[in-house]
Amino acid sequence: MNLAKLKTTITLIMVFLISSLSYSQKDVKSVFFNKLKNKYMFANDIKKYTVTYKFKSVNPWQSYDYKKPEDKNNGYGIYTIEIDSDKKVYFTHDRSQFPGNFVFEFKHFKNNKKAIFYDVNGVISGKKLRNLRKNAFENEKKRAGEVLSFVKVEDLLSGHKRGDDIKMKVNNNNTLVTIIHTTNEKIINTYTFDIKSLKLVTLKSTEDDSVVNYKNYVTENGIEYAKDLTIYKSKKLNAKVSIENFEKTIGISDSKFAVPFGYKLPLTKQTISSKITQITNNIYLINTTNNSRFILLKIIDDQIMVFGAPLSDKISNKVIGLIEDKFPAKSIKYVFVSHPHNDHIGGLVPYVKNGATVIADDYTVEAIKIFPNFKETINLFRFKTIKNRQIIDGVRFYVLENEHSLKQSFAYLSDEEIIYEGDFLEVPADNSIPSHISNVEKQFIEFVREERLKIKRIVQHHRNSNVTVDVMNKYYDMNL
Numbered sequence: 001m002n003l004a005k006l007k008t009t010i011t012l013i014m015v016f017l018i019s020s021l022s023y024s025q026k027d028v029k030s031v032f033f034n035k036l037k038n039k040y041m042f043a044n045d046i047k048k049y050t051v052t053y054k055f056k057s058v059n060p061w062q063s064y065d066y067k068k069p070e071d072k073n074n075g076y077g078i079y080t081i082e083i084d085s086d087k088k089v090y091f092t093h094d095r096s097q098f099p100g101n102f103v104f105e106f107k108h109f110k111n112n113k114k115a116i117f118y119d120v121n122g123v124i125s126g127k128k129l130r131n132l133r134k135n136a137f138e139n140e141k142k143r144a145g146e147v148l149s150f151v152k153v154e155d156l157l158s159g160h161k162r163g164d165d166i167k168m169k170v171n172n173n174n175t176l177v178t179i180i181h182t183t184n185e186k187i188i189n190t191y192t193f194d195i196k197s198l199k200l201v202t203l204k205s206t207e208d209d210s211v212v213n214y215k216n217y218v219t220e221n222g223i224e225y226a227k228d229l230t231i232y233k234s235k236k237l238n239a240k241v242s243i244e245n246f247e248k249t250i251g252i253s254d255s256k257f258a259v260p261f262g263y264k265l266p267l268t269k270q271t272i273s274s275k276i277t278q279i280t281n282n283i284y285l286i287n288t289t290n291n292s293r294f295i296l297l298k299i300i301d302d303q304i305m306v307f308g309a310p311l312s313d314k315i316s317n318k319v320i321g322l323i324e325d326k327f328p329a330k331s332i333k334y335v336f337v338s339h340p341h342n343d344h345i346g347g348l349v350p351y352v353k354n355g356a357t358v359i360a361d362d363y364t365v366e367a368i369k370i371f372p373n374f375k376e377t378i379n380l381f382r383f384k385t386i387k388n389r390q391i392i393d394g395v396r397f398y399v400l401e402n403e404h405s406l407k408q409s410f411a412y413l414s415d416e417e418i419i420y421e422g423d424f425l426e427v428p429a430d431n432s433i434p435s436h437i438s439n440v441e442k443q444f445i446e447f448v449r450e451e452r453l454k455i456k457r458i459v460q461h462h463r464n465s466n467v468t469v470d471v472m473n474k475y476y477d478m479n480l
């Protein structure tokens with residue numbers, strides 16, 4: 001592209017702006033869109049491709065230390081998505097890593113026969129297969145497009161072709177062009193292009209209150225794309241993406257559509273409603289979110305100690321409702337949370353409003369105090385800060401410095417020989433033995449062995465409410 005020519009055009013347009021605004025707007029816009037169309041023509045030929053990118057989300061409430069969400073020891077994902085738009089098939093390999101060396105790895109695909117999701121090392125769903133929805137291909141293609149700068153430009157060009165409302169502004173020193181695209185769904189996407197190279201610099205969208213900065217453009221085989229993306233949501237740094245590989249392919253190898261041996265679809269697909277189940281004389285279990293999380297209750301005379309407050313007010317209100325129905329004459333004295341990750345503390349407010357005191361270690365208490373969701377209610381919170389080995393109403397709490405969260409604690413109900421833990425152990429519901437063990441799980445198993453804790457049952461917050469010592473040991477030994 002000829003820069004001098006473009007500059008002249010734009011200068012002319014500025015003059016026109018004064019005399020005849022609507023005419024000049026139209027003219028400069030069509031010149032710009034023609035250039036854009038020509039430059040991004042290459043995108044039309046990309047029907048089959050593979051993209052691999054690293055996605056590093058910046059979330060204090062899933063970090064090792066909430067004060068340092070950008071530290072290297074926090075989680076990230078490496079995702080590879082293969083798309084074949086001609087056949088409308090895809091294959092994806094998602095590998096996510098979380099603090100403490102938790103590795104969650106999934107493969108999923110849609111071909112002309114099926115759409116299937118499975119867990120590679122079996123940490124989350126064991127050997128259970130899951131059928132995907134009919135629109136799985138469209139969803140995955142959209143997901144891949146989210147990280148590809150030229151796909152975003154294609155969206156704009158399609159909008160222009162359709163005749164959507166598009167406004168254009170050239171900035172003062174003629175270096176950037178801003179395009180404001182209002183979609184049919186009334187979403188406003190604001191694109192900023194470098195006027196000289198026509199590279200997309202920034203995309204702001206009202207759809208999710210996001211701003212994405214595109215950096216480090218590369219050109220490989222005639223395809224130009226930004227390698228690094230910085231994503232802001234609600235004005236806060238949300239994630240960093242870097243594209244590790246992008247290339248056109250001739251399609252997806254059939255071998256990718258094979259499900260490994262031993263995996264099965266469940267016989268029935270059912271949603272399991274929450275209920276209270278008695279497991280010993282004074283210990284009760286509550287299952288929530290379709291058996292993906294568990295809450296434990298200890299009855300102490302006319303009071304109740306609750307273990308676990310996951311996710312949201314909605315879930316806690318439901319759980320508290322079940323408790324009140326079952327034990328109308330008792331009150332909830334305490335609620336214990338293991339560490340300050342949002343999925344573990346997100347449901348605290350209803351307990352606090354109910355008069356319960358929060359049991360947690362000092363690090364967790366400190367984090368809860370500044371958790372953004374509790375901004376309005378934090379003055380209502382009462383805390384009982386626990387130290388390692390502290391005993392409260394017959395429950396011994398262990399507070400461990402560990403790799404998952406600066407501090408994480410678990411409860412040992414010594415009379416009943418039950419452990420309740422948050423993210424110290426992740427055995428899947430079917431008790432199959434995962435092929436990867438995290439550092440934090442190893443550390444936990446070694447700790448309970450050294451401590452010689454007598455254990456009949458480990459109640460995991462996640463997915464499995466009855467892990468035996470035998471399964472725990474097998475998990476450790478098989479991953480030495």
Ligand SMILES: [Zn+2]
Binds near residue numbers: 339404405423
């Ligand atoms: Zn966690």
